[in-house]
Amino acid sequence: MxxxxxxxxxxxxxxxxxxxxxxxxxxxxxxxxxxxxxxxxxxxxxxxxxxxxxxxxxxxxxxGGNEDPEPFDAAVFKRRMRVLGLVSSSLLVFGLLIRSFGMFPAIMALVLLVGLTERERRPVVSVLTAIVLAVLAWLIFAKGLGLNIPAVRWGL
Amino acid sequence: MSDILANLSIGFGAALSPMNLLYCFIGVFLGTFVGVLPGIGSLAAISMLMPLTFYVPPDTALIMLAGIYYGTQYGGSTAAILLNLPGTPSSAVACLDGYPMSQQGRAGVALAMTTIASFAGATVGILVLTLFAQSLAGFGMSFAAADYFSLMLLGLVASSTLAAGSPIKGIAMVLVGIALGSVGSDVQTGELRYTFGMLGLSDGVNLVALSMGLFGVAEVIATIAGKERSGVVQRVNLRALLPTFDDVRRSVGPIIRGTALGSVVGALPGTGTNIASFMSYVVEKRVSKTPEKFGTGAIEGVTAPEASNNAAAQTSFVPTLTLGIPGDAVMALLLGMLIIHGIQPGPRLIESQPVLFWGLVASFWIGNIMLVILNLPLIGIWVRILTIPRRVLMPAILMFMAIGVYSVNNNAFDVWIMILFGIVGYFMSTFRFEAAPLLLGFILGPLMEQYLKRAMLISGGDPAVFVQRPISATLLAAALLVLVLTLWGVVRRRNAEPLMEIGK
Missing domain, CATH: 1.10.287 (Helix Hairpins)
Structure with a gap:
């Protein structure tokens, strides 16, 4: 088969x-x-x-099914599963953090985790992206749209 | 005629309010943006912005989301021409002759002509919408529950079998979508179905979470897991945009034919912009005196499909807004948004919500003019967007989706649903199942169930009602015809990739 x-x-x-x-x-x-x-x-x-x-x-x-599939490549498969796992867990961590700790920690965690998917790590770029995106999100969602999600909080 | 002018003046009155102008601009701007970005389509973009619509009135929300849709039609051709990467499925055709033009140093001309063709196509499409919407809605008034059920069935069969991929799988996905749509409380009895005791499912699977997962998250995963593309893009300056007299002369015919074809195809149930652009490419190749030039940078091969898909993008609003039957998944998403906002789509929509309907139509004119300005003088911005590195863009998109989906109910449950459908969506593409028919079924399923129950109640439990009413019988016969033709194609092994093959 x-x-x-x-x-x-x-x-x-x-x-x-x-x-x-x-x-x-x-x-x-x-x-x-x-x-x-x-x-x-x-x-x-x-x-x-x-x-x-x-x-x-x-x-x-x-x-049927006789059309030529792309040959199975263990490295490609591993990479795909890694991306799938990292993206899903970044969203999972976001969902777990946002209620108790607010927008900033949740976004930082999400962006940093997604950053791990690239082969070539650029920690500085990732941290900068995370900070800029967190501020941007706070401006758009909290200030602009009046969403009731605190930037940072502490409480479970 | 004076009626239409009066209606349009109501429409422009609404569309020209500062708030609606702003949201129209946001819509077409973001539409062009995601259209330019390969991999992220209009479905992902519209679902990303759906949470925003809970903060504005429904007419403003609809204007913005619609703007994203036709904006992506403009933007999609840019990446196709410059990088040979279709930003949206319907602009895949633009690669065929647009990229060769770009390689010959005529990228600017190709971009300018596609924008002109897009605008021409869209303008005619809007005219068709303006002139025929009301009479079609009038016709829709005579529809009974059985007719509606059959019409939806035809729409689902047509869209799942004509779209890309295997028609059999398309139908299967529509059914899975209908199944997911029946989660939550039953309309008649209020009984909770398939919620497994989860409170978050009692109102059904959240539409925003579902579509963001299936399209947004799955597309992001696929983009990151794929190869990073090189950021070399041809520079385009304004003078290079000027087409020669010959370019214009050769484009007039194709634009007219493409527009006519797109206007008709877009208005049919179950057909969308992709089919319109592929069909018009094929037509141009047939009527051309020099068909051998197609694929090597023939301007006719760029302008005709662009005119066609923009005309179709506008006329596809006709069945959606006048009958409540979406032609494709994007229209279904817009319909779903209206339902969330408590607006019942159907033939009475124009009558009961004149400001919403005519305001939307007027916003199409305004939005298309904005798009011409955005896409011609400002083309440089979009070209530069293609150079934003993936490591910045993908986290940003994920973040906006995460906050957006969380904000709908201020609840992490919807985030879990989004993750689930992101994973499901990714594996669906591995098994070569299309996600768009699933969304269509998800939105139409609950409506179909209601119409089915109502039709059976009226007929006294006799299923024959579906073939006894002439409208319903005709629609069912059409659905059956589409089905038989498709299955015949499957048997003959010619329908594996029904549309993608045509362009080659």
Missing amino acids: TRARLIEAGGGGILIAFGLAFAIGAFRYRIGDFLEMGPGMFPLIVGLAITFMGAVVLLLGVV
């Missing part, structure tokens, strides 16, 4: 799993009948339709 087929079939498999879970979940709500459709009817139909489309994608993937 080629990698392209695996990707196509995998996508179909995920769709089938999601569609089935969604359809089964619909039975927790009243289904009703065609005259008076309950809250579960529409999700049930949609879930089954997703399952069906997933099966089609899977089948077409197994039969």
